[in-house]
Amino acid sequence: MALRTLGPKAAAALDEELMSTGAFTLSQLMELAGLAVAQALHTLSPPSTTPRVLIACGPGNNGGDGLVAARHLVHFGYAPTCYYPKQGKHEHYSALRAQLEQLRVSFVQDFPRALGEADCVVDAIFGFSFSGEVREPFPAVIRALAETKLPVLAVDAPSSWNIEDGPPGEGVGKDYQPTALISLTAPKPLVKFFRGRHFVGGRFVGKEIAEKYGFDLPPYKGADQIVEIGPTGEEL
């Protein structure tokens, strides 16, 4: 039996609850989510073989998770580069960017060129709140991610996929299957269309919250912040 998933409305409501009655700050949750992303990439594609990681960040919280991951990846021995063409309004994004600039992480504008100089990629463009059309400048980025032979780790969702219905039937993202996915807090319904390696991270909710929102806590081991799971939700 697969882990019960968390739909987009429930995921949004959970985020809202955690940051209101739950008393969490965005920077706390994003720190744990981004750390989990970085640790999953380390398992997928270690810095000894793929040091040059390109992190594609979208304008929202998915992009924020990517920025946090980039910082942890520096400490893990990678040489990250960020593509972050549309910075969101929340002041924490500016802080996350400043933290990276102090670590000498480059922010680049030319995605195809950066991809040509990378060894692996993190897709932190769109997360569980994505729906509708992929807006500029991201269509070309997602086409490049669909075509690259490099390992790609998608954060919470392969960008352009519908959170419930998976890959679009046509257009941008139709043939996009990243190498791996890290689901944050819980897998989203789209995982049934995903065929790569699957990690779960974001170990910050308890049993009561999982019950309330109707998902299963992932089978984390010990003090680990990520777990790789198989098609039926079991630890690998």
Next chain:
Amino acid sequence: MALRTLGPKAAAALDEELMSTGAFTLSQLMELAGLAVAQALHTLSPPSTTPRVLIACGPGNNGGDGLVAARHLVHFGYAPTCYYPKQGKHEHYSALRAQLEQLRVSFVQDFPRALGEADCVVDAIFGFSFSGEVREPFPAVIRALAETKLPVLAVDAPSSWNIEDGPPGEGVGKDYQPTALISLTAPKPLVKFFRGRHFVGGRFVGKEIAEKYGFDLPPYKGADQIVEIGPTGEEL
């Protein structure tokens, strides 16, 4: 050659820099520090044998690290209890407490009684900014920690120890040698008087910062957030 240590003035200046020009929030740094504390306890004294952990929290940031650790320990399978008699003024401490209360973590007033019902202890009372006398109500708590046979993990410093000069020559804390210590960011000078297991955590500064403040980055492995080191600073 032992890792170069970080004295109390340098540690305070580093914290100040990280949260001003470094653009870090307190909640970000505390989240990573507290996670490292929880992971060190898991290595020292796992929940399968010592599920009932008592966390003694002081009024400052060391206590905040303890509160964060308590939350992660819930997710790791422990049943934590917090002793937090003097809550500090920063609003984040209230938030951290609220996060624990939602996970049904108990806050207790009677330390000796709580110690009698615990399997292991985290000493998060005083950190690198401690100096002078141990104030009420903590002298009795530290005497009890010095006498207990339970595993005790101290956060950044065995509480009551002078950060430079180690255990006090007389009075409260004179005979206090906790089972283990987790140094945050870098060991403090007091480690030369410490004889237990020694972990380092708080993996959030880069080489430039370490150079500037004159300490060595610990020998972290892979994507780990803690490392256990020996007397000469080597990974064990």
